[in-house]
Amino acid sequence: MKNSVRRTATAVLVAAALLTTSACAEDEAGANLELTAALPDSVPGGTVLRLGDPAGQAALQKSGLDAELADAGVEVEWANISGGPQSIQAFRADKLDCSAVADIPSLFAAWTGTATKIIFQSVTVDPLEFPIYQLGVAPGTSAAGLADLRGKKIAYSAGQAQGALVLRVLKEAGLTQKDVTLVELTSTGDSYITALGSGAVDVAPISAYQVKLYQAKYPGGTAFGTGIRDDASTVYCLTTSVEDAEKAAALKVYVAARTKAVLWQNEHPDEYAKAYYQDVQGLNEADAREVVRISGRRGIPATWDNAIKRLQETADLLATEQGHDRLDATTLVDRRFEKVQAEAAGAQVVTGDAA
Missing domain, CATH: 3.40.190.10 (Periplasmic binding protein-like II)
Incomplete structure (x- = not known):
């Protein structure tokens, strides 16, 4: 009888422990964020973003806009990674949350089984006059x-x-x-x-x-020149990072600050030339300034409609010419950040065909 009581008591304790564990798991699961849910407004302390965005890093730090990240409680681990192959490799190894790239990497990530979302778009204000x-x-x-x-x-x-x-x-x-x-x-x-x-x-x-x-x-x-627009510039992230409520909140802050950094670059071309092309890329002063000059002014589109249309056209072309499955470009873009960018840019958003 005593053994039976002990077994019953033990079972109750185990059940309670399981319930406690389950409750904790539910609390942890609450950190997950549906892709249709609003982006959180506050960043929990200690939230870390792993970012491969050397150009953005230089602009944020030189302009002082990186203080907006620190003030919001966002910790950034900067990685000297850019471009599709490096970023996709880092994504697969879970060593990176986001990276600055053109538009093609998001397509190839999808075609090779890595789920990502574009959270940032910038364009050249005069794209045919200043081709990449x-x-x-x-x-x-x-x-x-x-x-x-x-x-x-x-x-x-x-x-x-x-x-x-x-x-x-x-x-x-x-x-x-x-x-x-x-x-x-x-x-x-x-x-x-x-x-x-x-x-x-x-x-x-x-x-x-x-x-x-x-x-x-x-x-x-x-x-x-080609006479063809080639100015796509994005930041794309692992979908799992965007689905993490803490990281999503931090990314909201990052996108706003990164947007302001793009506009800062336009107004401080010589400072940006030194901060990135001289100090990071190793160009001399004259060449660094020339790179910035021929790159033209960059802007933030008021709407991502045109960018998504161009991405779809590119996806369709590559699917046909390279034998890939057809992709719906809208599934690769997280438009919740579209509003974040537009609000951060304010009256300086780019409208019309350039967007």
């Missing part, structure tokens, strides 16, 4: 416009912005992949410039600010 890329042409190769691309060897990187630009260019020129030879390369500026200089490719998309460097290194090299 030009088409570099190898010395001795005759090409001065899109009509001259037929039969050329073109540097190509399937999973990055440069690769998507090449496909857009071919479409604009009325050409297909069969009309050219796509040469798969890792799309770093140096590798593309080296490929052009050595004659490994005839044409390659290179950053507009690298054109002078390319021509100085390889006399006879030329470049021309």
